[in-house]
Amino acid sequence: MGVPAAEQTLAILRHLASQASPLQASAIARSLELPRSTTYHLLNTLIEFGFVVHYPEQRVYGLGVGAYELGSGYARQEPLQRLARRPVAALADRCGNSAHLSVLLGRDVVYVIEERAAGRPLLITEVGVRLPAATTASGRAMLASLPHPQVRALYADREAFSLEGPGAPSSLSQLRRMLVDVRANGFAAEHGEVTEGLASVAMPVLDGTGYPVASVAVTYPQAEQSPELVERLVGEVRTTTRMLSRRLGG
Template sequence: MAVPAAEQTLGILRYLSSQASPVQATAIARSLQLPRSTTYHLLNTLIDFGFVVHYPEERRYGLGVAAHELGSGYARQEPLQRLARRPLAALADRCRNSAHLSVLLGRDVVYVIEERAAGRPLLVTDVGVRLPAVITASGRAMLAALPQPQIKALYAEREAFSLGVPGAPTSLSTLRRLLVDVRARGWATEDGEVTEGLASVAMPVLDATGFPVAAVAVTYPKSEETPALVDALVADVRATARTLARRLGG
């Protein structure tokens, strides 16, 4: 049975964790479609318990020390890596191309698992590597699963598009069009934006609320691309993403 207050509280924490910097309460209320009075009440409660910190001079809110402690505990237990390691290895074996799992951190993706297939090209997406989300298939897959207000909040500044990467979105409007295509197709792709000559397909891993907690992707040489290969890779990635979603309670 759903508990609205709990869902709203978790929604605030999740929203704050996705931002590159502290945000105003009005942005939180607007993005989560909460009444302003409810937003301030929940923020004050979270401040009391150390999960949120208020910056009065800026009139902004960010994550507090208690949230960091939760994140540290998560990192120590590595549940995502534990649950995903075998499915990712099986994916790489099936498709005979390297597979990886990443998470969204602000406007970047961070790679947490890399399963390299024998004889395949070396990739830059090693564990711990951080790349702009908009140039990666994994990042595009996760961004396409986020609400529009959250996309707008993440990419409100023009500097977010000053990447100098051919094929990367150059404005919020071009990013939105790209994400519309991803949603319509059901999976994301990138073609040489990360490494010339290599392409990737990716899908998000959704939790029970539909939030993209991670993304599964496979990278392959562009020279080997055929419609049949892409179809097979998409099917394999989809099956793995769904397996992980079930394991995570999605």
């Protein structure tokens, strides 16, 4: 026997997830055949727990960070690790540099797979390590693939940038400019922001909806950097992320 309030709440979340952009409450109520009063009550509850964001200027509602974290939680678990471990290990072997896979959790990245290349510098990005997303190539790759309202919800005020590391943007406008460059280049990079002397290139792994469930990165010594090396590493990372995206239905 179902619980009507739970069924209605899940219906709202599924409906918002299936849309290309946020919706007005009246449109949600009409599509799901719910009373308007019930719709507003459920939306306010979802907002309180972070699963829905209200954009008062447009009078629309969209998915919040809580909903994304549920998806990230699934991606971080065994299905993604089973799919990605061998491809990431093969990437490290082909590149001769350490490779890792991470997921986005709020404004942080969490590293879930690390494959160290023999004889290369040790990294701080061990499994379970959590770093500010806007500081890392991995985080920038995923942020650049998020819908604009999602990025705005994650970085809603100045305080959101106070915990980012050196080299990271200090305002939403700076972050947007950085993400525009990432999308234009086709990959994200960082140069010594995480560990002095080390640089990284990263690209997102996209699911069937185009959502960034993870990112794959390769880290190499800055002293070895050259246009030819970066081009080769980006090509190898692209091969790996496309393979993983296909396996996830992307």
